[in-house]
Amino acid sequence: MTEEIKSILTRIAGSEAFTVEPTPDQKFGHYASNIAMRLAGKAGKAPIEVAKDLREKIIAIDQGKTFEKIEIAPPGFLNFWFSKSVLRREFARMVRTGKKWGKPVMSQKSLVKSRQVVVIDYSHPNIAKPMSVAHMRSTIIGAALVNIFKWSGWKVIGDNHLGDWGKQFGVLIAAYKQQQGKSDKRQGTISIDDLLKLYVDYSARMKADSALEEVTRRETKLLQDGNRDNVKIWKAFYKVSLAEFKKIYKILGVRFDYYLGESYYKAMLPGIISDALDKGVAVKSEGAIVIPIEGKAPFVIQKSDEAFLYATTDLAAAKYRAERFKPSLVLYVVDNGQSLHFEQLFGAVAKLGYGKGERLVHVKFGLILSEDMKKLSTRAGRHISLEGVISEAIEKAAKVVHEKRPDLSIRERVKIARAVGIAALKFNDLSQNRQSDIAFRWESMLSFEGQSAPYIMYTYTRLRSILRKAKVPSKWNPEAVESEGDFALVLLLARFPEALEKARSTFFPHYLAEYLVALARGVNRFYETEPVLTADAPVKAARLRLIEAAGTTLCNGMKLLGITPLERM
């Protein structure tokens, strides 16, 4: 509907930059434009005068077909009210589109031809460490972006770039070997928690004893050179960890197309170095090999002991992805703290000419901080396990469900608690601007009221409940919608495609989350004031259709954010 206004304004005023947006208040109309204020400066006229002029021209062209009313508000806003016939047409279009409401319309042919490819690199936990709440953000934000891009018609490659290579394994292998040496207990099954303990203990001792640091460096190099013992130990750690991660992904409902971890690229690393040297992009410096980046610290791609770093791996991954997937867009869903690394990486990729024409974006997000706003870190032992958080969320949800719905079977209550707990957790993350840090607070993270996933889910179940009581008739007439409440809901539903597109193009899922909250609120208001089941037959038929459209939209929106819609709760 924004487009409709934009095209009319463009026809009249040319290609001047202006905005058309939903109004902050119904009394300012349905949509408003700032075009008159934009044009006023150039025309040398008062914005109000320009607005008056535009209004006359639009009315002359439109003849009342599209707009019921156009008003001018100081200091020069043009406020538009769509005519009832346009709103009914839009409503009919939603009903016709059905479950695909919000999907961009594309013919099958143009879809195949123009289909864009995006690689989304997300989650990437470190092998041998339990996934923490910090990895959860990348996983949840990444998964939402995967869904949103897929729904928008893109070909999506979801890749889990596991941290399964590098110095941390030197630490672990050194720690592990030392422990083996001490107790002659044989290599039994090792859990991921054992690995964490090994890592934390050894790191602490390493701080006090620099000789241990040296051992670590040696073990890292041995692993990278393919030493049999070290590779064997590494493989065992890998297996244990991945099984653990997959358990959590299953609970979260997240799937990856690929698990191309850092180790996957190890054979390509020497080639990257020689390529960079051959192209004259990299130089030797202080014994290491670096790629200088203007205005920034140089990008070290080989250490002075000839070992590789994750910078090297990231370059190899960038090259590999460009060649294999030919994406037009690559998203790295990684926390803010690594901004410099990605600036360096993108600079280096450009110099090396990998993936020409593709856009690389660091989709950065804030850290999850502890309640005292300090950084959560594995090394400091302040680790909060993701599994613990998830089960606590589900437990808390279960308590509420048992209280509110003792009439349901235990089995169903368990199912509801699971869906609600996980949704609350995800939504807490997705409803916030991803770039800001968020404090780890149980109360807000597990909120079941107000601006939360359960609020949206609950709204949906109420819609479903109405639709269970009355079948949606196949015959209906959009002319039957008449009240302000009806039209307000139609307008709200009409904004879904725009909210979705904003979330997609900016890579900020919270635009979609916020929209869903607004829609849920609109729906709750709607059936507070507009009778559905008791309305006259034609109105009832139309309102049932409206309820159905709202339900579909909520359902689609929730699924995109990774929330499982429930029939009742």
Next chain:
RNA sequence: GCUCUCGUCGUUCAAUGGAUAGGACGCCUCCCUCCGAAGGAGGCGAUGCAGGUUCGAUUCCUGCCGAGAGCACCA
């Protein structure tokens, strides 16, 4: 020291140049005779400080105060 990010009701989060700064939690008042109160209606309540640009600034620029992150061989 340098670079980047961020300071919004008591709390937490929105608002990337627009209208009376929006929601949620908490607190106060009211509402279950279409579905199901995990709901709805109303009230109280905020842009760190000082300048500047603009018709218009939470938003852009400068300085100060405060918080966080990063600054080549960790990931």
